[in-house]
Amino acid sequence: MSPLNKKLIVLLLCFVGIATVLQAQGLKAPNKAPSSGMRAIDTTVLPVASVRSSDFIAAIVNLEPITNSEVNQRARELKTRMQGPESNMPQSQLLRIALDQLIDEKAQLDLARMNGVQASDEDVAQGINNVSQQSGLDEDRLKSQIQRDGLSWEAFKTQIRNQITLQKLREREVTNRIRPTDNEIQAFIRENEKKSVQQNIRLAHILVVVPETANEGQINTLKTKAENAIARVRTGEEFAKVAQEVSEATDARQGGDLGLRSSDRYPEIFANAVSQIKLGEVVGPLRSGAGWHILKLIDRQSGNDQDKLTTQTRARHILLKIKSNTNANTLRAQLSQIKQQIDRGAENFAEMAKKYSEDGSADKGGDLGWATPGMFVPEFEEVMNRLAPGQISEPLTSRFGVHLIQVMERRQVPLSAREIQERARAALRESKLETAFEDWARGVRGRAYVEYREEPQ
Template structure:
């Protein structure tokens, strides 16, 4: 029972560092992992490794293996070879041990209040009181002090990584630009979805031109290209070199207009497909003569616009206190829901009169929210609602809520939001790489003595 119960706690351990009430008290926090060791399944123990004089036992490895195998079973995934899994688990425990030692030596501390807060949030996530959580842990043959020690260790590891790893990670504007440029260039382009705007210098070749005349005209086009690539103004070069008969085109600096690629000559598309905006093509020969092409705009409309599903919800929050128990708050909000559904009360009015949240003055309206803005326990319930539907009372780390979904919409991200989305993605990737390097370095500096292999 405990493993099923605490499978939910990874999300709820987000608790530790702070319980800020920004964004209506619903902003999520990062969640560490927790390992639990059911004593009933363990056998005679022995030391499998020593990390800077601290031992790791066979039972620690077996308990972690058991937890991972349960996760794989829940996900209906085949388990790996047991020896391989044991080796991987042992290596992870060695890394954790070395990091915990560094945390303690460098002054990272987690007091009892933080552990209490973690425990309270695990209980709330599982819709129970702390006393009930402790009773179930003990009933399943687990040691309560060990459970709290593991909470403390995980909180300490999280704080260490936040202190020593996260400040090392930076994503520059140039990195964002490069990623976007590479994605644009590497995408498979459908000519019907690629829009381009080209400017051209046309050096016309008469139908009866001799080879000598053709060579001279090609040299003229090459001279225009050389000057364009040297940085001279393309519009000026159009006026000097271009023989285009379209006066509007000449007046616009040779612009051919933004259009889909299938409306351009294939020669033009082929000559410019690898170019970025601002680049100039090599000289291109067509039936009309020699062309020098400059890319003014390029858009791949076939790439899906970056968009998110936004939700607009309102809520009533009742905070648990000595004067209002969690059970009483649930009962009160259940009564509110009954009255709202029956048309006997208005949600916004009840929120203004009763909600203990900054949104009360707006009738509980939380505004349009992107995914991830609220803590998981709140967002999961909100995401299951249909417009106008009212949830049952739910418990979060901030109290007891009643939610009504007002609207839902798909919204394209603005260019600035798209850049920030890319920046966040690149930062997560760099964070993983930085953590791996940092962890390997710390592992390499630790004294590790391997004893008996785990069984």
């Protein structure tokens, strides 16, 4: 499989959020025995033409067959996403995981049909555009690549349609029903405030061990050894070098570096000793049951400073609206030409926005001002967030038309009280989502008619 094909498969799995679903399922192999909700059904009504003669049926879900080739295709897609020990998973286990996912999806797609949940043609077009954007291929090149890799364009569009349909169903049935209460939100904020008071500190450490049986003379001798070590550091020697030579702690080979951790994870004697010193200062020797300690404060951070900040982006754009006598491909081609002119330095983004943009920001050179996360539609914001300051996007399609985006600058600002509440709400919803989705998916599958046939291979 070509690297580009692997990239396309990953994008197909990820662009509508299915990666979250796979994570929630944990990539665990299912039990071979069907659950109590799975019952054998009469399959004589299945059309013979629905399965290629060279293939065989691995399972049936609500009269819909899952073929061995479908299972192998999904297994290949999963394989491209695996890293580390997972990538060495036995093929038989990988096939079982693939079959399990396909059974879940068939059952959920059937539920979507019964409830009138479906992806529109516009949704599919936007989904294909997302894959095109992220793969760096225009639609014609994407189509050629998909077909070279053995998948028809119609089959690819069907996969996109199914994944968007599943996303819509899951949002309706699970995501939108998770509503943290005001009390839960306030409790979450209070807990985070407690954590933010807790400091994270990074220490380096030298230990001169004092045996339990040591007499007073030996203790003083070892203290002198520790004092000599701290004197070497204070006269300019590298702490790490002295630690490697003197320290008897297990971290001596790493120069005594204990890493960044919350202060409550250090011995109280350590946390208290460094609470009033400045970065880079050394303290000691300190006596504990283990011996004499010397500490250097390398770094100090508030526990959750980042939780109180948000990243704002200032961007500008050129918008061409899709009208009855134009289509998205024509507008994308027009914006591609504009981008090339700007990239060559022949034109200025702001001037081109004033000349061509059909958005209200055109008079300001397309400047959208400072924006916090969530202010723009997802398809616009996702592309904007991937751009570095000064970078210009490829043309992208949103519900408003076709855009060209340039990020001008970014900054971090304190969150408002409302933004803190919304961030807490989102964190609580996310924490509940995995369990809620697993419970829902288990229920959908339990109500479906499932019959296992031949083992996939």
